[in-house]
Amino acid sequence: MVLVWGFPSFVSYNLDNQDAFMKIHRSLAEAVVHGLEDIFKSGRQADKVVEALLKSNKKWGKRDRSFIAEHIYESVRWWRLISFVADQEQPHSRQDFWKALQIWLTIKPVRLSMEQGYSLPDWPEFPPLDQAELLQRYHQGMKIRKIAHSIPDWLDRQGVGELSEKWVNELIAQNSPAPVYLRVNSLKTTLEDVLQIFGPDDALKVPGIPSALRLVKRQNVATRDSFKMGYFEIQDAGSQLIAPFVNPQPGELIIDACAGAGGKALHMASLMGNQGRIIAMDVEAHKLQELERRAKRNGATIIESQVIRSDRDLERFTNKADRVLLDVPCSGLGVLRRNPDAKWKLTSDFLEEIRKVQADILLNYSRMVRVGGALVYATCSILPSESEVQVAQFLERAGDNWKLVKEHRTNPFTEDIDGFYMAFLERVK
Ligand SMILES: C[S@@+](CC[C@H](N)C(=O)[O-])C[C@H]1O[C@@H](n2cnc3c(N)ncnc32)[C@H](O)[C@@H]1O
Numbered sequence: 001m002v003l004v005w006g007f008p009s010f011v012s013y014n015l016d017n018q019d020a021f022m023k024i025h026r027s028l029a030e031a032v033v034h035g036l037e038d039i040f041k042s043g044r045q046a047d048k049v050v051e052a053l054l055k056s057n058k059k060w061g062k063r064d065r066s067f068i069a070e071h072i073y074e075s076v077r078w079w080r081l082i083s084f085v086a087d088q089e090q091p092h093s094r095q096d097f098w099k100a101l102q103i104w105l106t107i108k109p110v111r112l113s114m115e116q117g118y119s120l121p122d123w124p125e126f127p128p129l130d131q132a133e134l135l136q137r138y139h140q141g142m143k144i145r146k147i148a149h150s151i152p153d154w155l156d157r158q159g160v161g162e163l164s165e166k167w168v169n170e171l172i173a174q175n176s177p178a179p180v181y182l183r184v185n186s187l188k189t190t191l192e193d194v195l196q197i198f199g200p201d202d203a204l205k206v207p208g209i210p211s212a213l214r215l216v217k218r219q220n221v222a223t224r225d226s227f228k229m230g231y232f233e234i235q236d237a238g239s240q241l242i243a244p245f246v247n248p249q250p251g252e253l254i255i256d257a258c259a260g261a262g263g264k265a266l267h268m269a270s271l272m273g274n275q276g277r278i279i280a281m282d283v284e285a286h287k288l289q290e291l292e293r294r295a296k297r298n299g300a301t302i303i304e305s306q307v308i309r310s311d312r313d314l315e316r317f318t319n320k321a322d323r324v325l326l327d328v329p330c331s332g333l334g335v336l337r338r339n340p341d342a343k344w345k346l347t348s349d350f351l352e353e354i355r356k357v358q359a360d361i362l363l364n365y366s367r368m369v370r371v372g373g374a375l376v377y378a379t380c381s382i383l384p385s386e387s388e389v390q391v392a393q394f395l396e397r398a399g400d401n402w403k404l405v406k407e408h409r410t411n412p413f414t415e416d417i418d419g420f421y422m423a424f425l426e427r428v429k
Pocket residue numbers: 257258259260261262263264265281282283284287308327328329330357361
């Protein structure tokens with residue numbers, strides 16, 4: 001087994017899928033190649049590409065679907081390593097994408113220490129390759145951190161600069177497939193009831209996170225009646241720590257100022273037992289529309305959405321809120337395992353830009369908190385520069401009006417959850 005840079009196969013792969021070493025059907029390989037072209041040439045989001053592909057052919061069975069989804073996600077995740085082994089920097093033609101798939105199918109069994117690999121069909125798209133040469137390049141690549149962990153140069157520099165020796169563990173965690181977690185909606189049901197719906201072999205409790213269940217096998221839960229009835233939402237267990245961290249109380253006025261499609265707002269409504277008021281704000285109207293749809297399904301009746309069009313939309317809440325949640329836009333480096341394509345789209349300019357947005361949001365939106373109230377600043381980033389450093393700089397600028405009460409970071413490497421940061425601040429004056 002190759003253990004260069006310390007990633008054993010259990011971290012990188014879901015061994016459930018060893019039975020995926022099967023004869024490859026042409027339509028499946030074509031779907032993977034199409035998907036990769038869409039992601040890398042047209043810049044489309046990987047999850048949207050996979051979703052559209054899986055919908056495009058009703059005849060594909062469960063194994064076919066998981067072959068397509070897995071091979072697209074794995075190729076995206078390991079794209080730099082694949083490109084290094086293929087000796088092709090920027091794929092252009094359809095044939096380049098076929099070659100990428102061929103390389104992945106060749107090196108995947110080696111990474112898994114499997115005795116037997118895929119039987120690659122004799123298609124013109126898979127011309128004979130010099131296996132020994134490929135494997136030599138693979139082992140060579142595994143000695144170089146940014147190639148072994150498939151990460152762009154600038155991001156590797158950024159990560160080492162901010163996290164030094166912890167960076168490698170973050171890379172290992174973010175290159176692992178993410179489990180599916182559910183958040184049970186206490187407005188409609190209980191954890192025990194949802195556990196019973198799935199059965200104890202299919203869903204597990206998550207120690208320390210009482211709203212969460214972890215699915216043992218990946219499955220499409222959105223088609224279940226229990227989902228349509230709002231019994232649960234799909235939400236990473238780390239993300240489920242944020243609403244309790246805000247600690248919203250029944251009857252309070254809560255502002256979720258970067259509410260997006262409402263993952264945390266819905267959770268807060270259930271913690272408040274639908275007593276009080278949650279103002280869900282965002283600059284993007286379509287996300288709030290999605291939130292409204294989800295709120296209906298969840299039976300969350302205390303959420304009012306408010307598109308932020310100008311400063312006035314914020315000013316009317318100055319000094320009014322009991323608690324404000326700032327779940328700010330960020331690099332998303334803590335959720336790369338769910339969005340592996342993001343690492344190829346992120347740029348250092350974007351990171352710099354988004355840090356300015358975060359600082360502005362902290363400074364301006366914190367004014368909505370009343371004296372004695374609380375502010376929670378949260379990111380799904382593993383970088384201190386988007387998290388701890390932002391809070392420290394805010395405290396420097398905001399003088400002694402604020403007190404940092406507590407901070408928390410999830411640990412994706414040891415906890416198998418996404419990477420989140422959260423800080424709880426109290427407005428003292
Ligand atoms: C991390 S996401 C929020 C996720 C959401 N809270 C949830 O739990 O599903 C950050 C959100 O901030 C929004 N956003 C970006 N710039 C903003 C701004 N200046 N003011 C408010 N929201 C903003 C984005 O549209 C995005 O929905």
